Amino acid sequence: MLQIEGLSSGYGRIRVLKDIDITLRKGEIVCLLGANGAGKSTLLRTISGILKADSGRVIFKEMDITNKRPEYIVRIGIGHVPEGRQIFGELTVRQNLILGRYCKKVEKKEMERLMESCFSLFPVLKERLNQRAGTLSGGEQQMLAIARALMSEPEILLFDEPSLGLAPIIVDKIMRNIRELKDRGISILIVEQNINAVLEIADREYVIETGRIVIEGSTEMLNNNKTIKESYLGM
Ligand SMILES: Nc1ncnc2c1ncn2[C@@H]1O[C@H](COP(=O)(O)OP(=O)(O)OP(=O)(O)O)[C@@H](O)[C@H]1O
Ligand SMILES: [Mg+2]
Numbered sequence: 001m002l003q004i005e006g007l008s009s010g011y012g013r014i015r016v017l018k019d020i021d022i023t024l025r026k027g028e029i030v031c032l033l034g035a036n037g038a039g040k041s042t043l044l045r046t047i048s049g050i051l052k053a054d055s056g057r058v059i060f061k062e063m064d065i066t067n068k069r070p071e072y073i074v075r076i077g078i079g080h081v082p083e084g085r086q087i088f089g090e091l092t093v094r095q096n097l098i099l100g101r102y103c104k105k106v107e108k109k110e111m112e113r114l115m116e117s118c119f120s121l122f123p124v125l126k127e128r129l130n131q132r133a134g135t136l137s138g139g140e141q142q143m144l145a146i147a148r149a150l151m152s153e154p155e156i157l158l159f160d161e162p163s164l165g166l167a168p169i170i171v172d173k174i175m176r177n178i179r180e181l182k183d184r185g186i187s188i189l190i191v192e193q194n195i196n197a198v199l200e201i202a203d204r205e206y207v208i209e210t211g212r213i214v215i216e217g218s219t220e221m222l223n224n225n226k227t228i229k230e231s232y233l234g235m
């Protein structure tokens with residue numbers, strides 16, 4: 001589904017990612033783990049076209065999409081739920097959802113159908129439709145950020161620390177929601193620091209350290225490897 005080959009990128013003269021190789025197969029949940037500043041968000045931003053790659057390639061369904069524009073990448077089926085949610089606080093829930101569809105025009109009726117599909121996952125958003133998004137709780141804002149990304153009908157969703165700042169019970173709910181998205185056929189690449197929560201849902205993991213992948217393996221392998229858990233994951 002998504003193949004990242006030898007990808008390097010960064011900010012100005014600061015090189016952050018070095019020669020990253022990652023594969024996401026159809027229907028998988030793959031998790032990217034790593035300490036603060038390791039380059040996790042930088043990787044998601046490079047896939048989304050927000051940041052330019054210096055070298056390497058991003059391949060989506062056999063198409064080379066390296067350094068394409070962000071709106072093109074959303075349009076062809078890669079959604080991004082960014083770090084810190086980045087919802088539009090002054091706008092209503094409905095307006096945020098409509099903006100999630102800016103890249104692919106649809107009729108009003110189709111827009112309503114897409115929203116209903118989001119509400120089947122997050123019923124609370126329907127109750128809050130005309131409320132200003134900035135007044136939602138943290139958990140509701142995260143749900144809105146996910147729903148906004150779903151409005152573009154992605155085949156792949158990139159999640160950047162969806163559990164950040166949420167109470168454990170809400171984290172469990174969000175993880176269950178992500179699992180449900182997999183069941184709906186969306187392939188998922190998720191960045192998380194809440195390792196215990198994400199290991200419950202992920203099929204495979206990559207560990208990134210100062211811009212390089214240092215470990216990759218299945219959840220089962222990671223769970224059974226005491227050295228990796230202690231040395232790399234601080235568990
Ligand atoms: N806009 C920017 N300009 C310059 N350097 C940046 C910028 N954004 C991030 N960096 C640097 O790039 C490196 C990787 O940052 P990144 O945000 O990708 O880390 P991360 O793994 O997502 O960390 P966290 O877990 O804290 O979110 C860091 O050293 C950071 O200081
Ligand atoms: Mg980050």
